Amino acid sequence: MPSAPLPLRDAALDLVLGGRCVGCERPGRALCPGCRSRLPTTAWPAWPEPTPVGLAPPWAAARYEGLVRAVLLAHKERHVAGLASPLAGLLALSVGAAAGPPRLLVPVPSRPGATRARGHDPLLAVVRRAARLVPDTAVAPLVRSRGGVRDQAGLGAAERAANQHHSMSCPSAGLRRLAGRSGHVVVCDDVLTTGATAREAQRALAASGIAVAAIATIAATPRRSRPV
Ligand SMILES: [Zn+2]
Numbered sequence: 001m002p003s004a005p006l007p008l009r010d011a012a013l014d015l016v017l018g019g020r021c022v023g024c025e026r027p028g029r030a031l032c033p034g035c036r037s038r039l040p041t042t043a044w045p046a047w048p049e050p051t052p053v054g055l056a057p058p059w060a061a062a063r064y065e066g067l068v069r070a071v072l073l074a075h076k077e078r079h080v081a082g083l084a085s086p087l088a089g090l091l092a093l094s095v096g097a098a099a100g101p102p103r104l105l106v107p108v109p110s111r112p113g114a115t116r117a118r119g120h121d122p123l124l125a126v127v128r129r130a131a132r133l134v135p136d137t138a139v140a141p142l143v144r145s146r147g148g149v150r151d152q153a154g155l156g157a158a159e160r161a162a163n164q165h166h167s168m169s170c171p172s173a174g175l176r177r178l179a180g181r182s183g184h185v186v187v188c189d190d191v192l193t194t195g196a197t198a199r200e201a202q203r204a205l206a207a208s209g210i211a212v213a214a215i216a217t218i219a220a221t222p223r224r225s226r227p228v
Pocket of ligand 1: 021022023024025026031032033034035036
């Protein structure tokens with residue numbers, strides 16, 4: 001397949017900024033066409049083990065490892081331009097597989113401190129782009145974090161569940177906008193690990209009378225075997 005010509009503006013920016021591909025470190029785009037062509041092209045049901053009770057069907061387009069992990073981290077932590085588009089493409093695969101139209105995408109909220117520290121909300125940016133790739137799909141950031149939630153990194157399944165328990169809410173203004181809409185509500189997150197974060201967003205929506213049809217994520221951590 002012939003690749004699209006690199007726009008001159010991108011090339012100039014990359015020369016000035018010294019951009020490198022996060023996959024192969026070749027100078028140029030943040031994700032070169034060769035590495036981009038290695039990204040997954042289908043989504044699959046990515047049930048975590050153990051599965052949080054009542055979790056809506058979760059979907060993922062990639063395993064959280066290797067190239068996809070590098071792209072996600074560079075976008076989230078270093079705000080590397082040019083990576084939102086491939087990540088949105090992956091999330092769109094999950095969204096399309098998770099529910100039929102019309103769809104309403106609800107991103108899980110970032111911890112308020114994390115958004116301030118990074119200066120951007122990487123997930124919301126990707127969800128908005130993904131919605132433009134899937135027909136009849138809108139975005140509504142209906143769920144808010146109450147704050148006081150720790151970074152989940154390094155926590156086990158039980159600790160994550162306790163950390164997330166009742167950490168989110170659904171403000172009434174968003175609900176009013178939602179009122180009268182019909183559609184499949186899909187909770188979106190970047191990485192599915194234990195499912196605790198998605199489950200808490202689902203709980204907050206359900207507490208406001210909104211049923212969640214599915215969970216759509218970019219990547220899921222490789223499945224652990226169920227303890228016997
Ligand atoms: Zn590359």
